[in-house]
Amino acid sequence: MKIFRLEVPQWEQFDGLIHGFLGRFDGRSRPANGPFRLSCDNADDPQAVKRNWCELKQALGLPRITIITAKQLHGDTILKISHANDKQAGVGDGLMTNVPDLCVGVVAADCVPLLFVEPARKIAAAVHAGWRGTAAGIAPRAVTLMRETYGVDPAALHVAMGPSIGPCCYEVGPEVEAQIGANWSKELTHAWKPDGAKGRLDLRALNEAQLLGAGVPRPQIQKIGPCTACNVDTYFSYRTEGRNGHQLSFIGWRS
Template sequence: MSGDNIFIVQLNWLKVARWERRDGLLHGFLGRRGGRSVGPYASLNVSFRVGDDPQAVKDNICDLKREVGAHDLRIVTMTQVHGDRIIDVKDNRLKEAGEADGLVTEERGLFPAVLTADCVPILFTVRGPKLVAVAHAGWRGTLAGIAAKMVRHLRDSYGVDPSSIEAALGPAVGPCCYEIGADVSQPLAQRWGSLAERCLELRNSKQFLDLRALNRSILEDAGVPPAQIFEVGPCTSC
Protein backbone atom coordinates (compact mmCIF):
# COMPACT_ATOMS: atom_id res chain seq x y z
CA MET A 1 0.00 0.00 0.00
CA SER A 2 1.11 3.57 -0.45
CA GLY A 3 0.59 6.96 1.08
CA ASP A 4 2.65 10.10 1.64
CA ASN A 5 5.26 8.69 -0.76
CA ILE A 6 5.78 5.65 1.49
CA PHE A 7 5.57 2.24 -0.12
CA ILE A 8 5.45 -1.08 1.73
CA VAL A 9 6.71 -4.13 -0.11
CA GLN A 10 5.39 -7.48 1.10
CA LEU A 11 7.74 -10.13 -0.22
CA ASN A 12 7.34 -13.81 -0.91
CA TRP A 13 10.93 -14.57 0.02
CA LEU A 14 11.87 -18.26 -0.05
CA LYS A 15 15.31 -19.32 1.13
CA VAL A 16 17.39 -22.45 1.67
CA ALA A 17 17.63 -22.93 5.45
CA ARG A 18 21.05 -24.52 5.18
CA TRP A 19 22.39 -21.51 3.27
CA GLU A 20 21.16 -19.09 5.91
CA ARG A 21 24.15 -20.12 8.02
CA ARG A 22 26.59 -19.06 5.30
CA ASP A 23 28.22 -15.78 6.23
CA GLY A 24 27.61 -13.16 3.55
CA LEU A 25 25.46 -15.40 1.31
CA LEU A 26 22.34 -13.42 0.48
CA HIS A 27 20.02 -15.52 -1.64
CA GLY A 28 16.38 -16.29 -2.24
CA PHE A 29 13.49 -16.83 -4.61
CA LEU A 30 11.13 -13.87 -4.78
CA GLY A 31 7.47 -13.92 -5.69
CA ARG A 32 5.61 -11.02 -7.29
CA ARG A 33 3.47 -9.89 -4.37
CA GLY A 34 3.53 -6.16 -3.72
CA GLY A 35 5.27 -3.65 -5.96
CA ARG A 36 4.44 -0.35 -7.65
CA SER A 37 3.49 -1.62 -11.11
CA VAL A 38 -0.13 -1.11 -12.12
CA GLY A 39 -2.63 -2.45 -14.62
CA PRO A 40 -1.71 -5.80 -16.20
CA TYR A 41 1.71 -5.57 -14.53
CA ALA A 42 0.37 -4.95 -11.01
CA SER A 43 2.99 -6.80 -8.99
CA LEU A 44 6.61 -6.62 -7.91
CA ASN A 45 7.66 -6.78 -11.56
CA VAL A 46 11.43 -6.44 -12.03
CA SER A 47 11.62 -7.04 -15.77
CA PHE A 48 12.15 -4.20 -18.22
CA ARG A 49 11.25 -6.47 -21.15
CA VAL A 50 7.51 -7.01 -20.71
CA GLY A 51 6.17 -3.54 -21.48
CA ASP A 52 5.88 -2.22 -17.92
CA ASP A 53 6.63 1.42 -17.06
CA PRO A 54 10.45 1.55 -16.70
CA GLN A 55 10.22 3.89 -13.72
CA ALA A 56 7.90 1.47 -11.92
CA VAL A 57 10.37 -1.34 -12.57
CA LYS A 58 13.25 0.76 -11.22
CA ASP A 59 11.21 1.60 -8.13
CA ASN A 60 10.32 -2.07 -7.63
CA ILE A 61 13.99 -3.03 -7.78
CA CYS A 62 14.98 -0.30 -5.32
CA ASP A 63 12.18 -1.29 -2.92
CA LEU A 64 13.17 -4.93 -3.20
CA LYS A 65 16.84 -4.25 -2.47
CA ARG A 66 15.99 -2.06 0.48
CA GLU A 67 13.54 -4.63 1.89
CA VAL A 68 16.09 -7.46 1.86
CA GLY A 69 18.92 -5.31 3.15
CA ALA A 70 20.83 -5.24 -0.11
CA HIS A 71 20.50 -1.61 -1.13
CA ASP A 72 24.20 -1.31 -1.97
CA LEU A 73 24.35 -4.51 -4.02
CA ARG A 74 24.28 -4.46 -7.80
CA ILE A 75 21.86 -6.85 -9.49
CA VAL A 76 23.05 -8.27 -12.80
CA THR A 77 20.65 -10.00 -15.18
CA MET A 78 20.89 -11.61 -18.60
CA THR A 79 18.75 -11.77 -21.71
CA GLN A 80 17.50 -15.32 -21.31
CA VAL A 81 17.25 -17.21 -24.59
CA HIS A 82 16.39 -20.79 -23.53
CA GLY A 83 19.85 -22.09 -24.36
CA ASP A 84 23.00 -23.18 -22.55
CA ARG A 85 25.36 -20.21 -22.80
CA ILE A 86 27.07 -19.25 -19.53
CA ILE A 87 28.68 -15.86 -18.88
CA ASP A 88 31.38 -15.19 -16.29
CA VAL A 89 30.66 -11.81 -14.73
CA LYS A 90 33.88 -10.08 -13.67
CA ASP A 91 32.79 -6.43 -13.78
CA ASN A 92 30.89 -5.44 -10.65
CA ARG A 93 29.51 -2.38 -12.45
CA LEU A 94 27.62 -4.55 -14.95
CA LYS A 95 23.81 -4.55 -14.94
CA GLU A 96 23.08 -6.62 -18.06
CA ALA A 97 25.43 -9.45 -19.03
CA GLY A 98 24.02 -10.23 -22.48
CA GLU A 99 22.30 -13.24 -24.04
CA ALA A 100 22.74 -16.29 -21.83
CA ASP A 101 20.97 -18.67 -19.48
CA GLY A 102 23.68 -18.92 -16.84
CA LEU A 103 25.76 -16.44 -14.85
CA VAL A 104 28.78 -17.02 -12.61
CA THR A 105 30.58 -14.48 -10.45
CA GLU A 106 33.24 -14.22 -7.77
CA GLU A 107 32.67 -10.48 -7.35
CA ARG A 108 31.55 -9.34 -3.91
CA GLY A 109 28.55 -7.05 -3.88
CA LEU A 110 27.19 -8.49 -7.12
CA PHE A 111 23.83 -10.24 -7.17
CA PRO A 112 23.33 -12.43 -10.28
CA ALA A 113 19.64 -12.90 -10.96
CA VAL A 114 17.42 -15.10 -13.08
CA LEU A 115 13.84 -14.17 -14.04
CA THR A 116 11.26 -16.91 -14.49
CA ALA A 117 7.55 -17.54 -14.82
CA ASP A 118 7.22 -21.33 -15.00
CA CYS A 119 10.79 -22.33 -15.91
CA VAL A 120 13.17 -23.62 -13.24
CA PRO A 121 15.47 -21.06 -11.59
CA ILE A 122 18.61 -22.72 -10.24
CA LEU A 123 20.98 -21.16 -7.71
CA PHE A 124 24.46 -22.59 -7.19
CA THR A 125 26.90 -22.13 -4.35
CA VAL A 126 30.16 -23.87 -3.56
CA ARG A 127 31.73 -24.94 -0.29
CA GLY A 128 34.98 -23.05 0.04
CA PRO A 129 35.37 -20.55 -2.82
CA LYS A 130 33.39 -17.30 -2.68
CA LEU A 131 31.54 -18.08 -5.87
CA VAL A 132 27.87 -18.08 -6.86
CA ALA A 133 26.00 -18.93 -10.05
CA VAL A 134 22.48 -18.95 -11.42
CA ALA A 135 20.80 -20.74 -14.31
CA HIS A 136 17.48 -20.57 -16.16
CA ALA A 137 16.12 -23.98 -17.16
CA GLY A 138 13.00 -24.14 -19.27
CA TRP A 139 12.38 -27.31 -21.25
CA ARG A 140 14.65 -26.11 -24.06
CA GLY A 141 17.43 -25.18 -21.67
CA THR A 142 16.97 -28.53 -19.95
CA LEU A 143 17.20 -30.25 -23.32
CA ALA A 144 20.41 -28.31 -23.99
CA GLY A 145 21.75 -29.38 -20.60
CA ILE A 146 22.21 -25.99 -18.93
CA ALA A 147 22.38 -27.53 -15.43
CA ALA A 148 25.03 -30.11 -16.35
CA LYS A 149 26.95 -27.54 -18.35
CA MET A 150 27.08 -25.25 -15.32
CA VAL A 151 28.59 -28.04 -13.23
CA ARG A 152 31.22 -28.69 -15.91
CA HIS A 153 31.90 -24.97 -16.26
CA LEU A 154 32.50 -24.56 -12.54
CA ARG A 155 34.83 -27.55 -12.63
CA ASP A 156 36.78 -26.58 -15.74
CA SER A 157 36.95 -22.80 -15.29
CA TYR A 158 37.14 -22.49 -11.51
CA GLY A 159 38.57 -25.82 -10.36
CA VAL A 160 35.41 -26.69 -8.44
CA ASP A 161 34.85 -30.34 -7.52
CA PRO A 162 31.21 -31.20 -8.39
CA SER A 163 30.89 -32.87 -4.98
CA SER A 164 31.34 -29.45 -3.35
CA ILE A 165 28.51 -27.83 -5.32
CA GLU A 166 25.14 -27.14 -3.75
CA ALA A 167 22.13 -26.25 -5.89
CA ALA A 168 18.66 -24.92 -5.14
CA LEU A 169 15.84 -25.36 -7.63
CA GLY A 170 13.19 -22.71 -7.09
CA PRO A 171 9.46 -22.51 -7.77
CA ALA A 172 8.49 -23.78 -11.23
CA VAL A 173 5.59 -25.41 -13.02
CA GLY A 174 5.00 -28.83 -11.49
CA PRO A 175 4.01 -32.23 -12.89
CA CYS A 176 0.49 -31.49 -11.65
CA CYS A 177 0.12 -28.85 -14.37
CA TYR A 178 2.85 -29.17 -16.99
CA GLU A 179 1.16 -31.00 -19.86
CA ILE A 180 3.46 -31.55 -22.83
CA GLY A 181 3.28 -33.07 -26.29
CA ALA A 182 5.51 -35.42 -28.20
CA ASP A 183 7.41 -32.42 -29.57
CA VAL A 184 8.80 -31.96 -26.04
CA SER A 185 8.83 -35.47 -24.57
CA GLN A 186 10.57 -37.18 -27.48
CA PRO A 187 13.60 -34.84 -27.69
CA LEU A 188 13.99 -34.97 -23.91
CA ALA A 189 13.83 -38.77 -23.88
CA GLN A 190 16.33 -38.97 -26.74
CA ARG A 191 18.71 -36.58 -24.98
CA TRP A 192 18.40 -37.79 -21.39
CA GLY A 193 17.12 -41.36 -21.70
CA SER A 194 15.96 -42.89 -18.42
CA LEU A 195 16.57 -39.62 -16.56
CA ALA A 196 13.78 -38.02 -18.59
CA GLU A 197 11.55 -41.08 -18.72
CA ARG A 198 11.37 -41.20 -14.92
CA CYS A 199 10.09 -37.62 -14.92
CA LEU A 200 7.30 -38.20 -17.44
CA GLU A 201 3.85 -39.26 -16.31
CA LEU A 202 0.88 -40.42 -18.38
CA ARG A 203 -2.53 -39.38 -17.06
CA ASN A 204 -5.76 -39.71 -19.02
CA SER A 205 -3.80 -40.21 -22.24
CA LYS A 206 -1.89 -36.98 -21.61
CA GLN A 207 1.80 -36.56 -20.79
CA PHE A 208 3.01 -34.45 -17.89
CA LEU A 209 6.59 -33.47 -17.11
CA ASP A 210 8.28 -32.88 -13.77
CA LEU A 211 10.77 -30.32 -15.04
CA ARG A 212 12.31 -29.64 -11.66
CA ALA A 213 12.84 -33.34 -10.94
CA LEU A 214 14.50 -33.77 -14.33
CA ASN A 215 16.96 -30.98 -13.57
CA ARG A 216 17.64 -32.54 -10.19
CA SER A 217 18.43 -35.85 -11.89
CA ILE A 218 20.69 -34.10 -14.41
CA LEU A 219 22.59 -32.40 -11.58
CA GLU A 220 23.00 -35.71 -9.77
CA ASP A 221 24.21 -37.34 -12.97
CA ALA A 222 26.77 -34.52 -13.32
CA GLY A 223 28.20 -35.29 -9.89
CA VAL A 224 26.32 -33.06 -7.45
CA PRO A 225 25.44 -35.12 -4.34
CA PRO A 226 21.67 -35.63 -3.92
CA ALA A 227 21.79 -34.32 -0.34
CA GLN A 228 23.15 -31.03 -1.68
CA ILE A 229 20.28 -30.36 -4.09
CA PHE A 230 17.27 -28.55 -2.65
CA GLU A 231 13.81 -27.98 -4.11
CA VAL A 232 12.25 -24.76 -2.87
CA GLY A 233 8.68 -23.58 -3.27
CA PRO A 234 5.46 -24.73 -4.92
CA CYS A 235 4.17 -25.14 -8.45
CA THR A 236 3.91 -21.76 -10.15
CA SER A 237 0.84 -22.72 -12.17
CA CYS A 238 -1.70 -23.98 -9.64
Protein backbone atom coordinates in the same frame (compact mmCIF):
# COMPACT_ATOMS: atom_id res chain seq x y z
CA MET B 1 6.60 -3.03 0.70
CA LYS B 2 5.48 -6.59 1.39
CA ILE B 3 7.74 -9.23 -0.12
CA PHE B 4 7.63 -13.03 -0.06
CA ARG B 5 11.05 -14.68 0.04
CA LEU B 6 12.09 -18.31 0.41
CA GLU B 7 15.60 -19.25 1.52
CA VAL B 8 17.29 -22.65 1.77
CA PRO B 9 17.39 -23.75 5.43
CA GLN B 10 20.43 -25.96 4.81
CA TRP B 11 22.38 -22.91 3.63
CA GLU B 12 22.11 -20.97 6.89
CA GLN B 13 25.56 -22.34 7.76
CA PHE B 14 27.20 -20.43 4.89
CA ASP B 15 28.29 -17.15 6.46
CA GLY B 16 28.02 -14.22 4.06
CA LEU B 17 25.75 -15.93 1.55
CA ILE B 18 22.89 -13.85 0.08
CA HIS B 19 20.11 -15.65 -1.72
CA GLY B 20 16.38 -15.91 -2.17
CA PHE B 21 13.51 -17.24 -4.25
CA LEU B 22 10.98 -14.41 -4.43
CA GLY B 23 7.23 -14.52 -4.97
CA ARG B 24 4.75 -11.90 -6.16
CA PHE B 25 4.90 -8.33 -4.87
CA ASP B 26 3.79 -4.85 -5.86
CA GLY B 27 5.72 -2.11 -7.63
CA ARG B 28 5.49 1.33 -9.20
CA SER B 29 5.33 0.23 -12.85
CA ARG B 30 2.13 -1.80 -12.46
CA PRO B 31 -1.57 -1.04 -12.49
CA ALA B 32 -3.66 -2.33 -9.59
CA ASN B 33 -3.20 -6.11 -9.25
CA GLY B 34 -0.69 -6.09 -12.11
CA PRO B 35 2.82 -7.54 -12.19
CA PHE B 36 5.95 -6.05 -10.67
CA ARG B 37 8.30 -5.46 -13.61
CA LEU B 38 12.07 -5.74 -13.34
CA SER B 39 12.76 -5.33 -17.05
CA CYS B 40 11.47 -3.31 -19.99
CA ASP B 41 10.73 -6.38 -22.12
CA ASN B 42 7.00 -5.63 -21.93
CA ALA B 43 7.38 -1.95 -22.90
CA ASP B 44 7.29 -0.82 -19.28
CA ASP B 45 8.51 2.63 -18.34
CA PRO B 46 12.31 2.37 -17.81
CA GLN B 47 12.24 4.87 -14.96
CA ALA B 48 9.47 2.92 -13.21
CA VAL B 49 11.46 -0.29 -13.64
CA LYS B 50 14.52 1.43 -12.17
CA ARG B 51 12.47 2.56 -9.17
CA ASN B 52 11.15 -0.99 -8.79
CA TRP B 53 14.70 -2.30 -8.51
CA CYS B 54 15.55 0.30 -5.88
CA GLU B 55 12.37 -0.50 -3.96
CA LEU B 56 13.07 -4.22 -4.16
CA LYS B 57 16.65 -3.94 -2.92
CA GLN B 58 15.57 -1.73 -0.04
CA ALA B 59 12.91 -4.29 0.93
CA LEU B 60 15.51 -7.06 0.79
CA GLY B 61 17.97 -5.03 2.87
CA LEU B 62 20.47 -5.01 -0.01
CA PRO B 63 20.70 -1.35 -1.09
CA ARG B 64 24.42 -1.57 -1.91
CA ILE B 65 24.40 -5.01 -3.55
CA THR B 66 24.15 -5.12 -7.35
CA ILE B 67 21.81 -7.82 -8.70
CA ILE B 68 22.72 -8.72 -12.29
CA THR B 69 20.34 -10.54 -14.64
CA ALA B 70 20.38 -11.44 -18.35
CA LYS B 71 18.01 -11.43 -21.30
CA GLN B 72 16.68 -14.99 -21.14
CA LEU B 73 15.89 -16.95 -24.30
CA HIS B 74 15.31 -20.54 -23.06
CA GLY B 75 18.76 -21.64 -24.19
CA ASP B 76 21.87 -23.00 -22.48
CA THR B 77 24.16 -19.94 -22.54
CA ILE B 78 25.76 -19.14 -19.18
CA LEU B 79 27.52 -15.82 -18.68
CA LYS B 80 30.59 -15.21 -16.51
CA ILE B 81 30.13 -12.04 -14.45
CA SER B 82 33.41 -10.37 -13.47
CA HIS B 83 32.21 -6.85 -12.62
CA ALA B 84 29.04 -4.91 -11.85
CA ASN B 85 28.97 -2.41 -14.71
CA ASP B 86 25.40 -3.13 -15.78
CA LYS B 87 22.32 -4.72 -14.23
CA GLN B 88 21.68 -6.80 -17.38
CA ALA B 89 24.77 -8.67 -18.55
CA GLY B 90 23.64 -9.76 -22.01
CA VAL B 91 21.82 -12.73 -23.52
CA GLY B 92 21.80 -15.99 -21.57
CA ASP B 93 19.84 -18.22 -19.22
CA GLY B 94 22.47 -18.53 -16.54
CA LEU B 95 25.06 -16.39 -14.78
CA MET B 96 28.03 -17.30 -12.57
CA THR B 97 30.43 -15.19 -10.54
CA ASN B 98 33.18 -15.17 -7.94
CA VAL B 99 32.86 -11.42 -7.31
CA PRO B 100 31.80 -10.36 -3.78
CA ASP B 101 29.02 -7.86 -3.05
CA LEU B 102 27.29 -8.85 -6.27
CA CYS B 103 24.35 -11.17 -6.89
CA VAL B 104 23.41 -13.00 -10.07
CA GLY B 105 19.73 -13.64 -10.73
CA VAL B 106 17.19 -15.18 -13.07
CA VAL B 107 13.46 -14.63 -13.48
CA ALA B 108 10.87 -17.36 -14.00
CA ALA B 109 7.13 -17.99 -14.05
CA ASP B 110 6.83 -21.83 -14.07
CA CYS B 111 10.36 -22.63 -15.31
CA VAL B 112 12.83 -23.93 -12.72
CA PRO B 113 15.15 -21.38 -11.06
CA LEU B 114 18.36 -23.06 -9.87
CA LEU B 115 20.84 -21.49 -7.47
CA PHE B 116 24.36 -22.93 -7.19
CA VAL B 117 26.89 -22.27 -4.45
CA GLU B 118 30.41 -23.45 -3.67
CA PRO B 119 30.86 -22.21 -0.09
CA ALA B 120 34.61 -22.73 0.39
CA ARG B 121 35.59 -20.53 -2.55
CA LYS B 122 32.44 -18.39 -2.55
CA ILE B 123 31.33 -19.14 -6.10
CA ALA B 124 27.68 -18.51 -7.03
CA ALA B 125 25.50 -19.15 -10.07
CA ALA B 126 21.86 -18.77 -11.06
CA VAL B 127 20.19 -20.71 -13.88
CA HIS B 128 16.78 -20.56 -15.59
CA ALA B 129 15.64 -23.99 -16.81
CA GLY B 130 12.43 -24.40 -18.78
CA TRP B 131 11.89 -27.57 -20.77
CA ARG B 132 14.02 -26.28 -23.65
CA GLY B 133 16.89 -25.30 -21.38
CA THR B 134 16.55 -28.60 -19.56
CA ALA B 135 16.60 -30.48 -22.87
CA ALA B 136 19.80 -28.58 -23.70
CA GLY B 137 21.27 -29.59 -20.32
CA ILE B 138 21.77 -26.13 -18.88
CA ALA B 139 22.10 -27.35 -15.27
CA PRO B 140 24.94 -29.85 -15.93
CA ARG B 141 26.46 -27.28 -18.29
CA ALA B 142 26.65 -24.88 -15.34
CA VAL B 143 28.49 -27.54 -13.34
CA THR B 144 30.95 -28.07 -16.19
CA LEU B 145 31.58 -24.35 -16.69
CA MET B 146 32.16 -23.72 -12.98
CA ARG B 147 34.70 -26.53 -12.99
CA GLU B 148 36.45 -25.20 -16.10
CA THR B 149 36.30 -21.51 -15.10
CA TYR B 150 36.86 -21.59 -11.34
CA GLY B 151 38.23 -25.09 -10.70
CA VAL B 152 35.10 -26.09 -8.73
CA ASP B 153 34.77 -29.77 -7.85
CA PRO B 154 31.15 -30.82 -8.64
CA ALA B 155 31.10 -32.71 -5.33
CA ALA B 156 31.59 -29.38 -3.52
CA LEU B 157 28.54 -27.76 -5.12
CA HIS B 158 25.23 -27.17 -3.37
CA VAL B 159 22.19 -26.59 -5.59
CA ALA B 160 18.64 -25.48 -4.79
CA MET B 161 15.67 -25.53 -7.17
CA GLY B 162 12.99 -22.99 -6.39
CA PRO B 163 9.23 -22.84 -6.94
CA SER B 164 8.23 -23.99 -10.42
CA ILE B 165 5.40 -25.77 -12.18
CA GLY B 166 4.92 -29.33 -10.96
CA PRO B 167 3.85 -32.50 -12.78
CA CYS B 168 0.39 -31.94 -11.30
CA CYS B 169 -0.06 -29.03 -13.72
CA TYR B 170 2.61 -29.46 -16.40
CA GLU B 171 0.96 -31.38 -19.22
CA VAL B 172 3.05 -31.47 -22.41
CA GLY B 173 2.93 -33.30 -25.70
CA PRO B 174 5.00 -36.29 -26.86
CA GLU B 175 7.15 -33.97 -28.99
CA VAL B 176 8.56 -32.50 -25.77
CA GLU B 177 9.28 -35.97 -24.40
CA ALA B 178 11.01 -36.84 -27.67
CA GLN B 179 13.25 -33.76 -27.65
CA ILE B 180 14.28 -34.29 -24.05
CA GLY B 181 14.63 -38.05 -24.42
CA ALA B 182 16.99 -37.68 -27.38
CA ASN B 183 19.81 -36.86 -24.94
CA TRP B 184 18.35 -37.61 -21.50
CA SER B 185 16.36 -40.83 -21.85
CA LYS B 186 17.68 -42.35 -18.60
CA GLU B 187 17.15 -39.13 -16.65
CA LEU B 188 13.63 -38.82 -18.06
CA THR B 189 12.54 -42.23 -16.73
CA HIS B 190 11.18 -40.97 -13.40
CA ALA B 191 10.31 -37.45 -14.62
CA TRP B 192 7.77 -38.32 -17.33
CA LYS B 193 4.41 -40.03 -16.86
CA PRO B 194 2.13 -40.69 -19.85
CA ASP B 195 -1.37 -39.27 -19.44
CA GLY B 196 -3.62 -40.01 -22.39
CA ALA B 197 -2.31 -38.52 -25.62
CA LYS B 198 0.11 -36.30 -23.66
CA GLY B 199 2.10 -36.66 -20.47
CA ARG B 200 3.13 -35.03 -17.21
CA LEU B 201 6.64 -33.65 -16.93
CA ASP B 202 8.46 -33.13 -13.62
CA LEU B 203 11.07 -30.52 -14.49
CA ARG B 204 12.67 -30.48 -11.05
CA ALA B 205 13.08 -34.27 -10.98
CA LEU B 206 14.66 -34.14 -14.44
CA ASN B 207 17.10 -31.39 -13.45
CA GLU B 208 17.96 -33.30 -10.28
CA ALA B 209 18.80 -36.40 -12.34
CA GLN B 210 21.00 -34.31 -14.62
CA LEU B 211 22.82 -32.78 -11.65
CA LEU B 212 23.43 -36.20 -10.12
CA GLY B 213 24.91 -37.33 -13.42
CA ALA B 214 27.17 -34.27 -13.38
CA GLY B 215 28.59 -35.25 -9.99
CA VAL B 216 26.59 -33.15 -7.51
CA PRO B 217 25.84 -35.29 -4.42
CA ARG B 218 22.15 -35.99 -3.80
CA PRO B 219 22.17 -34.64 -0.20
CA GLN B 220 23.41 -31.29 -1.61
CA ILE B 221 20.43 -30.85 -3.96
CA GLN B 222 17.36 -29.17 -2.45
CA LYS B 223 13.87 -28.49 -3.79
CA ILE B 224 12.31 -25.38 -2.26
CA GLY B 225 8.71 -24.23 -2.57
CA PRO B 226 5.51 -25.47 -4.23
CA CYS B 227 4.06 -25.70 -7.73
CA THR B 228 3.72 -22.18 -9.13
CA ALA B 229 0.62 -23.04 -11.20
CA CYS B 230 -1.18 -24.29 -8.08
CA ASN B 231 -0.27 -21.16 -6.09
CA VAL B 232 -0.96 -18.11 -8.24
CA ASP B 233 -1.82 -16.12 -5.13
CA THR B 234 1.89 -16.29 -4.25
CA TYR B 235 3.67 -16.88 -7.57
CA PHE B 236 3.32 -15.87 -11.21
CA SER B 237 2.46 -18.76 -13.52
CA TYR B 238 2.66 -18.49 -17.29
CA ARG B 239 0.67 -21.73 -17.70
CA THR B 240 -2.18 -20.41 -15.53
CA GLU B 241 -2.13 -16.66 -16.23
CA GLY B 242 -0.27 -16.08 -19.47
CA ARG B 243 2.39 -13.37 -19.77
CA ASN B 244 1.70 -11.54 -16.54
CA GLY B 245 4.97 -11.34 -14.61
CA HIS B 246 7.99 -13.19 -13.22
CA GLN B 247 9.56 -13.85 -9.85
CA LEU B 248 13.24 -13.23 -9.22
CA SER B 249 15.71 -15.73 -7.77
CA PHE B 250 19.20 -14.49 -6.85
CA ILE B 251 22.43 -15.48 -5.12
CA GLY B 252 25.80 -13.98 -4.20
CA TRP B 253 28.27 -13.34 -1.39
CA ARG B 254 29.04 -10.42 0.88
CA SER B 255 32.72 -9.48 1.11
